Amino acid sequence: MHFTRRHLLQTTGASALLASIGQQAFAQAAALETTNIITGFAAGGTSDTICRRVAQKLQPAFAKAAVVENRTGAGGQIAISYVKGRPADGGTILQTPTSMLTIYPHIYSKLPYDPVNDLTPLSLGCVFDFGFAVGPAVPASVKNIADFLAWAKANPAGANFGSPAAGSTPHFVGALIGQHGGVELKHAAYRGTQPAMLDLLGGNISAVSGPIGDITQHLASGKIRILSVSGAKRSRFAPEVPTLVEQGLPDMAHSEWFAFFLPAKASPELVTRLNGHMKTALASQDVIDGLATFGLEAMSSSPQELAEILKKDTAKWGPIVKKVGFKAES
Template identity: 75%
Template sequence: MTISRRHLIQSTGAGALLAMLGERAFAQAQIETLKIITGFAAGGTSDTTCRRVATRLSPDYAKTAVVENRTGAGGQIAIQYVKGAPADGATMLQTPTSMLTIYPHIYKKLPYDPQADLTPVSLGCVFDFGFAVGPAVPLGVKTVPDFLAWAKANPLGANFGSPAAGSTPHFVGALLGKSAGIELKHAAYRGTQPAMLDLLGGQISAVSGPIGDITQHLPTGKVRILGVSGAKRSRFAPDVPTLTEQGLKDMAYSEWFAFFLPPKAPQDVVARLNAGLKSALASKDVIDGLNGFGLEALSSTPAELSALIKKDTAMWAPIVKSIGFTADA
């Protein structure tokens, strides 16, 4: 699921759309208050992305922009909320890919249709995952194969947390266990930060989550990142080898956050917000702020985002089937 950063960054589709729509795209009355909805807890990468972007969408797109954390059901509650909101441009969703591209394969009945119940606006950022251990794991465990061997010999410690059941980091952890022929028990949290707190407290052995959610805890001295999920080493943790470097074949996964409006949002509203997001994500303060959390700012056209959702949904189908996980079990 490698995203072509250069292709999306160089795209001129958004500008063409704005030119086609003309000045009326910007003549619409300014939004009084924009609500940016995230399905994950404050302090994590999803929340941080929303808050960084909010500072740049006000006052041009909206007089004020606020972030609401509607947590629960692995991000589904936030999506349902936006699905039912008026399509007037005053409510925007920010969500990771998993809720749209993996959940359709693990839930028999989702309370939303990823294709029909949201209006794509733009990508927000891309990032890799880290696999980290805490105080519950001996200091002699220095690599992912080390951890898998230790977990096999210590079944009570063979566990990991992730930000949500059925999320990409959940499947990264599950695939690691499968590669070693062991079951790593999974604990789902409402975001990575709650999982990190339990990792620091020794309640769980490991966490699979966005690299930035992990690196911010490295100063405690209690967290060690054993591997990163990208196709190449992360510039946010350059000394940590990738999973593929450690002999785990076909284990290269990245993820994206993206922004959406409610269904059937008017095209002029989509164009205005897309332009606002593109400008926000290109600003130095937002880029630097996201970098501090291991996130690479990246915008797109609505059409590119829609195509990416379809592509990744198809990619995850055989992976989910091979693991055999279902959220309805």
């Protein structure tokens, strides 16, 4: 089964209706005292913001208190490893970019978790594109990807970029940009995009590849410029910025999902009930508008749809990882 952004956006409206029906059906279920939403990335970034907005909507109907925990490190692996060991009773929910589940199996010889067997798919949370931005370390004459690659080739000391994690989708986007221009762009991995943006603003690195919303929130500083976006079409959050495909980089249309999971062996009843709450939260206008300020398009799914997306994307990234040639240390 093939899923496209259009298909999933169309199903969001239906999901909202089903969520409404589901909420009525589960209205009698007792609320938990506390549920913890775990993210592997720092506070203030896109991963953190969707957790906090959804958490607000889960209380008090699903849990009397919903708490967000930022368990950063190892490119998101620490958070996933923590969740897999928790009881599958709804008290712990994982929110993660899907690259930790679809790309990491191709780059690590051994992972501390099994993306399929250690987690229970719950729902998509949002979809977003990546931006490639430069800062004060790069001359103002650099206005597009071709300019940057030419400058990087002439200035090898500045041929670098940061991303939110080694082996993440934005890491590979940056690496593929370098390959296209025949330039080895040195990669710096951070614990989330925001720390990378701070180094970009300070002139400590030349560029950042990260979620578009993590970049656009810094445009007001006047210190950074977005050279490209990674989606199949221009982002509504940066409509003046051309895509990588428009700039002559074929096969470079990459978006990503944030999604929610429970530990493995969660009961079907719990999955159905929490999926209904998630769909209601993600269909709320204030959540939709709030996520949009971070460049995120709110989107829910059924657990089965999420499982299919993970399977498809895992297969997609195998050849890309092989082309880039990156292998992470276990």
